[in-house]
C-alpha cells in the first residue's frame with residue numbers, strides 16, 4: 001500500500017466544528033490504518049489562544065475510542081497548534097517560523113498542505129497571506145491548498161474566488177472539496193459504468209427514459225440556521241453535491257482513469273446542461289419550506305422558527321427540478337433532482353428508469369402486464385445497487401411480477417466504508433485531484449443555477465410551497481414528473497426510529 005510523502009498539514013479554523021468533528025477523526029483513522037507516513041504533523045491555526053496540549057485536549061472527545069482501537073495517544077503527539085490572526089498578513093511570519101521549527105524538529109521536508117476550514121470570507125485572503133511570506137511555493141517540497149465549501153455564493157463570487165486563488169497558486173495545487181465525491185458509492189458509479197460491458201451500451205437516450213436523483217435528509221438545519229438562511233437548498237446541496245452526481249451519471253467514458261481526463265468529462269456535462277429560461281422556472285423548479293407539524297406525536301417546529309432564521313424567510317429547504325442535458329447521449333431524457341430537509345428519512349439515491357419493451361406481449365386479465373426496469377444506485381445509507389425487472393409468476397398463464405436483484409455494498413467487506421473525508425484527505429496527500437473539483441467545472445455548475453437564483457430574487461411572487469416537516473415535500477413536486485409516474489418514494493419500509501430504510 002502506497003503511503004504519502006512526509007508532510008505537515010496546516011488546518012486554518014482549527015478551533016472550529018469541522019476540524020473537531022470530521023477532519024481530525026478522519027486523519028486519526030488514516031493514522032491507525034497505517035495509511036500515513038511515519039513523519040507527519042498537523043498544525044492547527046486559528047485566533048483562539050491555545051497551547052499544543054490544549055488543542056490536543058480539545059479534539060480528544062471526537063476521536064474514535066479504544067473499542068475502535070484508535071491509538072489516540074500516539075496520534076495526538078502529532079498535533080500542534082499555532083494561535084494566528086488568520087486574516088492578518090502581518091502574523092504569517094510567525095506561522096512560517098513555526099513550520100520551519102517543526103520541519104527541523106521532526107525531520108520533515110517542506111511539503112505543506114493548507115486546509116481552509118474557516119468562514120468562507122477568508123478563502124481568498126488566506127492564500128494571499130501565505131504568498132506574502134512565500135508559503136505558496138516550496139523549493140524543497142510541494143504546497144497544496146484544500147478549499148472547503150461553499151465555493152462562492154453565486155457565479156460572480158465563485159469566479160472571483162477562483163481568480164484570487166490562481167493569483168498565488170496553480171490549478172495543480174488547488175483542491176476544492178465536495179464531500180459527495182468522497183463517498184464510496186459515488187465513485188462506484190464510475191466503476192459500475194466503465195468496468196462492465198453490460199451497462200454502457202444501454203446508458204443512453206435509446207434505452208433510458210429518465211433519470212432521477214434524490215437526496216433526502218430527516219434533519220433540519222441543526223443550529224446552522226444563520227448560514228442556511230443565506231444559502232438554501234440550491235446553494236447548499238444542488239449547485240455542488242447533486243450536480244456532481246449528475247456529472248457522474250451523465251459523463252462520457254474518460255480516455256484514461258486520471259484526474260483531468262475524468263474532470264474534463266464532468267465539465268462537458270455541466271456545459272451541456274440546458275439553461276432554464278425565466279418563463280420555464282416556475283414550472284420546472286419547485287421550491288418548498290418546511291412548516292410546523294407533528295412527527296410521531298411530537299410537535300416539530302417550522303423552518304421559520306429555527307434559531308438564526310428570519311421569521312419571514314423565503315429560503316427554500318426543499319427543491320425539486322427537471323432539466324435536460326443537450327448532448328448526443330442524453331437528448332430528450334429528462335433529469336429530475338430533488339433534495340430537502342426534514343423529509344421522512346435520510347437517503348440518497350440515483351434511479352435510472354429504462355424504456356419499456358416496444359411491444360407488450362403478456363396480458364393479465366386482459367390488461368397489459370409489464371414492469372418498468374429500474375436500476376437504483378443507493379449512495380447512502382445501506383449503500384448498494386438494485387435492479388428491478390419482470391419475471392413470470394409461477395403457475396398457469398404468463399403473469400409478470402416485479403423482482404429485485406439486490407447488491408449491498410456491505411457484502412463486499414466487513415470493514416466499514418471509509419468516510420468521505422478519509423478518502424479525500426488521503427487523495428490530497430497523494431497528490432491525486434480526481435475527486436476534487438476543478439475551477440472551470442465549479443463555474444460551469446454555477447452558470448447553470450445562477451439564472452434560477454436571479455429569477456427568484458427578481459420575482460418574489462414565484463411560489464415557495466410549505467410542506468409539513470416529516471413529509472416528502474410539497475405535492476407540486478410530483479407534477480414535475482412527465483406522464484402518470486411519480487418520484488420513487490424509497491422508504492416504504494422505514495425502521496421504527498425512521499433512520500433506516502431498505503434498498
Ligand SMILES: NC(=O)C1=CN([C@@H]2O[C@H](COP(=O)(O)OP(=O)(O)OC[C@H]3O[C@@H](n4cnc5c(N)ncnc54)[C@H](OP(=O)(O)O)[C@@H]3O)[C@@H](O)[C@H]2O)C=CC1
Pocket residue numbers: 012013014015016017018019022046047048086087116117118119120122148149150
Ligand atoms: N461543520 C461542518 O460540518 C461543515 C463545514 N463546512 C465549511 O467549513 C468551514 C468551517 O466550518 P465550521 O468548522 O463548521 O465553522 P466554525 O464556525 O465552527 O469554525 C470556524 C473556524 O474559523 C476560525 N476563524 C478564523 N478567522 C475567523 C474569523 N475572522 N471569523 C470567524 N472565525 C474565524 C474560527 O476560530 P477562531 O475564532 O479561533 O479564529 C474557527 O476555528 C465553513 O466554511 C463551512 O462552510 C463544510 C462542510 C461541513
Ligand SMILES: O=C1O[C@H](COP(=O)(O)O)[C@@H](O)[C@H](O)[C@H]1O
Pocket residue numbers: 217236237348
Ligand atoms: O454539505 C452539506 O451536506 C450535508 C449532507 O451531507 P450528507 O453526507 O449527510 O449527505 C447537508 O446536511 C448540509 O446542509 C450541507 O451543507
